[in-house]
Amino acid sequence: KAGVTQTPRYLIKTRGQQVTLSCSPISGHRSVSWYQQTPGQGLQFLFEYFSETQRNKGNFPGRFSGRQFSNSRSEMNVSTLELGDSALYLCASSLEFSGYGYTFGSGTRLTVV
């Protein structure tokens, strides 16, 4: 079956702009989580959505937001981009809201210039 699909794969944005990233989970998976991966901070949890509701949130500023649609697809948005937001953004899906058995997508590489 198809895996977790993230679009776009690469993105270059200018400081101050906003960006929206998309994630389509594995069919039947209802939980979607987002992680930021950087060389300095590693993998850090952004937020998790289950049944269109944000169930948990990491320690990121309010510029980072997300949502989940009724078909479980999810988007995350970053407003007023900063150079430090350059990272690989990873989406993961699982059957239930638990952190158990996550399957990750290949990520969106965001570069802020």
Added chain:
Amino acid sequence: GENVEQHPSTLSVQEGDSAVIKCTYSDSASNYFPWYKQELGKGPQLIIDIRSNVGEKKDQRIAVTLNKTAKHFSLHITETQPEDSAVYFCAASDQAGGTSYGKLTFGQGTILTVHP
């Protein structure tokens, strides 16, 4: 919150040797410990996981051990092959409904290189 420490940061072995990566965690509420393998240009791939009610789990050449008292868990890869070369991450999660429910806290990663 949870903190996960992973060692070593780099590990170089000869093909056929064993590799061991160790992680410690701080939150005694953590009860689920997955290991992920990340290859260049790809997202992390779950390779094995263990719950806190189990001390050891094996899957072919890969095994994970857990010591709840000491709050550490380890990944063991036997008969390493060049295709095992990748970055390995450990993680911890509380699946009992606490504040970390649904959230994975990752270690900093280990770059494993297997020389032919």
